[in-house]
Amino acid sequence: MAELHNFGVKPIPCHAWNQDRTQLALSPNNNDVNIYQKQATGWKLMHTLSEHTLQITGIDWAPKTNRIVTCGADRNAYVWQLNDGEWQQELVILRINRAATCVKWSPDEDKFAVGSSSRMISVCYFESENNWWVSKHIKKPLRSTVLSIDWHPNNILLVAGCCDYKAYIFSAYIKEINNKPGPTVWGKKMTFGYLMQEFSMPCYGWVHGVSFSKSGDRLAMVSHGSEVCVATGGSELVTLRTPHLPFLDCLWLTENSFVAAGHDCNPMLYTVDDACSSVTFCCKLDQASKGAGSGRAVSAMNMFKMMDKKGSVATGDNEPQTKHKNAILQVLKYSDDKFSTSGSDGNVIVWNVKSLESSIEEMKIV
Amino acid sequence: MSSTLKPYLNAVRTTLDAAMCLGNFNSQVVERHIKPEVEVKTSKELLLTPAVIARNEKEKVLIEASYNSIRVSIAVKQADEIEEILCQKFMRFMMMRAENFVILRRKPMKGYDISFLITNFHTEQMLKNKLVDFVIHFMEEIDKEISEMKLSVNARARIVAEEFLKRF
Numbered sequence: 320m321a322e323l324h325n326f327g328v329k330p331i332p333c334h335a336w337n338q339d340r341t342q343l344a345l346s347p348n349n350n351d352v353n354i355y356q357k358q359a360t361g362w363k364l365m366h367t368l369s370e371h372t373l374q375i376t377g378i379d380w381a382p383k384t385n386r387i388v389t390c391g392a393d394r395n396a397y398v399w400q401l402n403d404g405e406w407q408q409e410l411v412i413l414r415i416n417r418a419a420t421c422v423k424w425s426p427d428e429d430k431f432a433v434g435s436s437s438r439m440i441s442v443c444y445f446e447s448e449n450n451w452w453v454s455k456h457i458k459k460p461l462r463s464t465v466l467s468i469d470w471h472p473n474n475i476l477l478v479a480g481c482c483d484y485k486a487y488i489f490s491a492y493i494k495e496i497n498n499k500p501g502p503t504v505w506g507k508k509m510t511f512g513y514l515m516q517e518f519s520m521p522c523y524g525w526v527h528g529v530s531f532s533k534s535g536d537r538l539a540m541v542s543h544g545s546e547v548c549v550a551t552g553g554s555e556l557v558t559l560r561t562p563h564l565p566f567l568d569c570l571w572l573t574e575n576s577f578v579a580a581g582h583d584c585n586p587m588l589y590t591v592d593d594a595c596s597s598v599t600f601c602c603k604l605d606q607a608s609k610g611a612g613s614g615r616a617v618s619a620m621n622m623f624k625m626m627d628k629k630g631s632v633a634t635g636d637n638e639p640q641t642k643h644k645n646a647i648l649q650v651l652k653y654s655d656d657k658f659s660t661s662g663s664d665g666n667v668i669v670w671n672v673k674s675l676e677s678s679i680e681e682m683k684i685v
Numbered sequence: 686m687s688s689t690l691k692p693y694l695n696a697v698r699t700t701l702d703a704a705m706c707l708g709n710f711n712s713q714v715v716e717r718h719i720k721p722e723v724e725v726k727t728s729k730e731l732l733l734t735p736a737v738i739a740r741n742e743k744e745k746v747l748i749e750a751s752y753n754s755i756r757v758s759i760a761v762k763q764a765d766e767i768e769e770i771l772c773q774k775f776m777r778f779m780m781m782r783a784e785n786f787v788i789l790r791r792k793p794m795k796g797y798d799i800s801f802l803i804t805n806f807h808t809e810q811m812l813k814n815k816l817v818d819f820v821i822h823f824m825e826e827i828d829k830e831i832s833e834m835k836l837s838v839n840a841r842a843r844i845v846a847e848e849f850l851k852r853f
Contacts, residue, residue, distance in 0.1 A: 330809050332709065348809070373717060374709075392711045392719075418711035436713045463730050464713055482730055482752070525731075525752065527708075543706070565706050582706040644812070646706070663809050 320674045321605070323642055323666055324362060326355070330663035332648050333375065338382035340653060344368075345661065346375040352389055354406070370397055370408050377422035377433070384428045390419035396433055396443070398452060411452040413441045421467055427474045429496050434465030440479055442491045442511075457489050457512045467528050467568070471535040475500040475509055478538055480526030486540045486548075488515040504536050504552025518556050522546050528568035528650075530577065537595060539577045541566035547579055551595040559598040563587065568650040570658055572672060575685045578604065580647035580660055584639055586670060590685050602681045604670060607640040642668055693740040694821050697748075700736055701757065701817045704750035707805035721754035721804050746824070747797060754804040756790070757820060758797035761827050771834050772798055775827075788816070 327347055334345035343362070344354045351369045355362035373393035380387050387406070390396040394415055397408040413419065417436035424431045430444040433454075438461045441454040463482035470477050475492045490509035492500060506515040520526060522544025530539045540548045543565045548558045566581035575593065580586040588601040639645075645663035653659045656672045676682050712718045714727045722731045731752045739745035747758040761776075763769045776799045783789040788807055790800040803816060 374711075376709075376711070392717065394716065417713060417716050420711070436711050438713070463728065464710070482728075484730070564703065567708070639812075639814070645809070646708075646813075648708075 320671055320678060321642060322669045324668070325666050326353075326362070327665045329665055330645070330648065331661040331665060331667060333378045334649060334651065334659070334661040334667055335378045335380035335387065336651065336653065336659070337380055337385065343667065344378050344380055344387055345667065346378060346389075347665070348374065350374060350391070352378060352387070366406055368397075368399055368406050368408070371395065373418070376418065376420050379422050379424045379431065381424040381428040386424075386428070388422050388424060388431050390422040390433050392418035394418060394435075396422060396441075409452065411443050411454065413443065413454050414456070415439060415441055417464075420465055423468045423470055423477075425470045425474050425477075425491075426472050429474075430491070430493060432468050432470070432477050432479075432491060434468045434479055436464045438463060438465070440465055440468065440477075440489070440491075442477075442493065444493055444496050446495075455493065455511060457491070459512070460514065460517075461487065466526060469529050469531050471503070471505075471531050472533065473500050473503060473535060476503065476505060476515060476531075476535070478529045478531060480529040480540060480542075482525045484520045484523045484525065484542070486518045486520075486526045486529050486538070488517070488538070489513065490515060506552070516550075516552070518548065518550055520544060520546060520548065521556070521558055522560070524565065527581070528566060528579070530569045530571055532571040532574055532577075534574060537571070537574065537591070539569045539571060539579075541569045541579050541581065547589055547598055549577075549591050549595060549598050554595065557591075557596060557598055559589070559600070561587075561600065567646065567648055570650045570652060572656075572658070573684055576601065578650060578658060580650050582646045584641040584643040584645065584647060584662065586647065586650065586658075586660060588682060588684075590683075601683065602679055604675055604679070604682070605641045605643070606679060642666070689740055690825075693738065693744075694824065696738050697746050697824065698817055698821050700738060700748055701755075701820060702814075704733065704736075704748050704755050705803065705808060705813050705817065707753050707755065707803070707808050709805050710753040719753070721802060722751035723749050723754045723756045724802065745797075747794065754802060756794070756800055756802050758794040758800040759824060759827075760797045761799070761831070763831075767835055767838060768831055771831050771838070775831065775834070788819075 329347040341357045350371045354366040356365045371391035375391045377390045387399040396411040399406045415435040415437045419433050419435045421434045433441045440457040443452050443454040446453045467480040478488045480486045490513045492509045520542045524542035524544030526542045528541045538550045545561050550556050564582035566579040569579040571577040576590045578586050586604040643662040647660045647662045649661045659669045661667045733750040735749040744762045745760045749756045783791045788801045788803045790802045793800045
């Protein structure tokens with residue numbers, strides 16, 4: 320249902336899987352990337368990539384070309400390639416003068432986009448004549464730190480969530496390496512840096528997470544005002560104000576349902592109707608097992624024991640009942656019916672949507 | 686009087702729960718630095734609207750939040766001069782030892798008696814619900830402590846005066 324993997328006590332702000340999901344790259348909130356190999360009994364640390372001089376803020380692993388891109392608070396990004404069992408780095412000149420915040424490979428893995436605190440997005444591609452990575456900037460009209468980035472499946476469009484309470488869809492068409500794209504629901508004109516559409520959060524919240532659906536026709540955004548917003552090309556923003564704590568990341572499971580996770584430490588399922596005109600809450604995916612009810616009888620004895628031993632007066636009800644004990648920082652796609660979450664508690668949990676669907680009654684993936 | 690205490694503390698608790706959703710944020714203004722945004726206030730878009738929860742004119746809590754830090758300032762009830770002096774000395778005692786408290790601020794905000802500064806590093810190391818529990822517990826205990834100290838000051842004063850006046 321949900322496999323919990325623990326990697327210490329430090330928060331894991333970013334993680335990435337390789338193509339067959341046997342290796343996991345993550346950063347334990349410091350300057351290094353640890354790559355673990357899945358073994359029968361647990362995870363073995365295979366490599367440590369240390370080149371960044373400040374905290375690592377984003378990791379992405381390109382499945383087909385097997386390259387890892389990392390970006391950090393030291394304003395740098397490195398592309399790592401596996402040569403003879405060792406990971407070799409190549410510096411990418413991002414030309415940003417503040418920290419990088421997030422990085423994502425494009426679907427065809429020929430370029431990647433880096434969001435930064437210097438109010439711009441750097442789209443980088445490999446220039447084979449000079450044998451190095453070159454960056455192009457998208458600056459207008461971003462007015463604050465870029466918090467999250469996601470690519471459209473057509474390899475040209477990308478969406479950025481920003482601290483100026485807006486989500487922007489830009490075109491990242493690079494004529495040197497990309498073919499001319501066909502029109503999408505988001506617009507026809509696609510020169511580099513062209514703003515296709517912009518969405519303003521109704522509650523003025525920082526846009527923590529953005530995600531394109533598999534077809535690219537729908538966009539989900541989660542912001543600090545505890546809102547989930549969904550939009551499709553050319554239409555108005557559809558919002559749902561949730562009674563939960565703000566979400567930090569979201570991921571589409573199918574064309575009509577997506578999962579959002581954040582400060583509540585609990586991934587939550589939302590469904591969108593076919594016409595993309597409303598968002599409804601479906602259920603929480605981390606539900607405490609029903610066996611907790613039988614624990615009530617024993618807890619009276621437990622309570623006096625606790626009072627004796629630890630001097631605590633209240634029962635242990637304040638302990639988080641969820642699998643993640645602290646905020647969930649990132650949600651990634653693991654496979655067609657699984658997704659993984661990494662949190663501030665040092666855990667990476669892989670959730671199986673199919674088995675969750677069978678065990679939770681109100682859950683339905685549409 | 687105490688019938689307003691429970692809803693007051695509940696309001697503070699739920700506001701703190703919502704406001705303490707903090708995350709790491711590298712400074713937009715200075716490269717390679719991380720600053721608590723609620724203290725430096727250089728980028729207005731990173732600050733949330735401050736909220737004051739007041740039980741009456743004298744007792745209130747100011748909660749200012751931002752992306753990576755939250756400042757909670759508490760104004761403690763001080764009914765007369767003795768309580769004012771006791772409160773000031775007690776708060777000063779704690780603020781001088783702010784390092785041991787970790788989340789305490791060395792200087793209170795203007796108009797308040799004591800301030801906490803909680804950053805995302807604290808919420809990463811410690812459980813958020815325990816931090817909120819601590820602040821609420823602190824608010825409950827402060828009133829009791831100051832009343833206790835006032836009683837003992839009065840008791841001591843009475844004993845001293847008795848002994849002194851026995852001579853005459």
